[in-house]
Amino acid sequence: MRLHKKIAIVTGGGSGFGAAxxxxxAREGARVMIADxxxxxxxxxxESIREAGGEAGFIRTDVSQSADVAALLEATLSLFGGLxxxxxxxxxxxxxxxxxxxxxxxxxxxxxxxxxxxxLTAKHMVPHFRQVGGGVFVNIASTAGIRPRPGLTWYxxxxxxxxxTSKSMAAxxxxxxxxxxxxxxxxxATGLVAEFMGVPDxxxxxxxxxxxxxxxxxxxxxxxxxxxxxxxxxxxxFITGTCIEVDGGRCV
Numbered sequence: 492m493r494l495h496k497k498i499a500i501v502t503g504g505g506s507g508f509g510a511a512x513x514x515x516x517a518r519e520g521a522r523v524m525i526a527d528x529x530x531x532x533x534x535x536x537x538e539s540i541r542e543a544g545g546e547a548g549f550i551r552t553d554v555s556q557s558a559d560v561a562a563l564l565e566a567t568l569s570l571f572g573g574l575x576x577x578x579x580x581x582x583x584x585x586x587x588x589x590x591x592x593x594x595x596x597x598x599x600x601x602x603x604x605x606x607x608x609x610x611l612t613a614k615h616m617v618p619h620f621r622q623v624g625g626g627v628f629v630n631i632a633s634t635a636g637i638r639p640r641p642g643l644t645w646y647x648x649x650x651x652x653x654x655x656t657s658k659s660m661a662a663x664x665x666x667x668x669x670x671x672x673x674x675x676x677x678x679x680a681t682g683l684v685a686e687f688m689g690v691p692d693x694x695x696x697x698x699x700x701x702x703x704x705x706x707x708x709x710x711x712x713x714x715x716x717x718x719x720x721x722x723x724x725x726x727x728x729f730i731t732g733t734c735i736e737v738d739g740g741r742c743v
Contacts, residue, residue: 492520493724498571500524500563500616502554502608503581505532507681508631511712512578512719517545519720521576524567526552546571554581555603560611564619573623576723577616579609579653580631587642587689598645605649609656617669625668629722630657631715632673634738642689650675654734661732670731672722677738679710706739 499516503509504525510532513523517540525547527533533549540547550566552559567574583604585593609630620626635643636650654673661671678687678700685692688700701707718735721727736742 493720493726494576495520497521497575497723498524498567498573499576499578499723500526500567500574500612501578501580502526502552502563502612504578505529505536507683508676508679508712508715509578509580510536511716512580513547514540514543514545515713515716515720516576516578516723517547518543519724521723522546522571523548524563524570525549526554526563527581528553554579554608554611557611557614560608560615564615568619574616574619574626576627576629577612578629578631578719578723579612581608582631584643584646584683584686586686587640589642590644593645601645601649602652605646606652606656609653609660613660617664620664620669621667626670627723628657628660628669628671629719630671630673631719632657632675632734634675634677634736634741636675637734637736638742643687657734658732665731670722670727672727672731673734674715674718674722675734675736675738675742676710676715677704677736677741679712679715681712684709704739704741705743708739710737710739 499521501513504513505527525533537547548570585597632653633650635647636654639647657673690696
């Protein structure tokens, strides 16, 4: 098992990429704390992990709130006795549309969930990692942060911030054996797909997006989870400050 006896937090772990990451980590031996605002979804993932013989817990967490992130760390330490890996997966977007049609409240929400959450998990988890001699952050960014599509300007900007922040964290925290990496998925058939496309989720509309992906399909949650598994594992012990594009060649 590639994560045997590791303890991981997965934010946004109740659905989509997060659920796949949580279940993959558990299958590979990790004990997983799922943080999400969608309690029913998260508890379903916890139940699935436990039915498969794994260990998992849940705490409702708004990743844009410092008190919630502090409580997430406390709950993880209380339940599992430690923490080795933090996956910052929780994310939000605005519907694909002209940039000036996105209102201020939407803009603030996107940056609070996509960017402020990185600051808050660092604020609360880095001291723990320093105390125990190291740790791992895996941040879910997006190909939007390096090859943006029109209509998603503010989302694109937030993911660009995640990428450069992750690289800077890696440079600063590397001497303390704290690794920080990114995974950049291309568009996926998750619950936000219609928001990203800005049009109804139909086969015809999907073809317009897959036309720009050389391998001719969307990413899947398992594609992303497998990249996150590698970056969290000891196989990647000398890898930090990198981004893995899980994109079928979209960014080539």
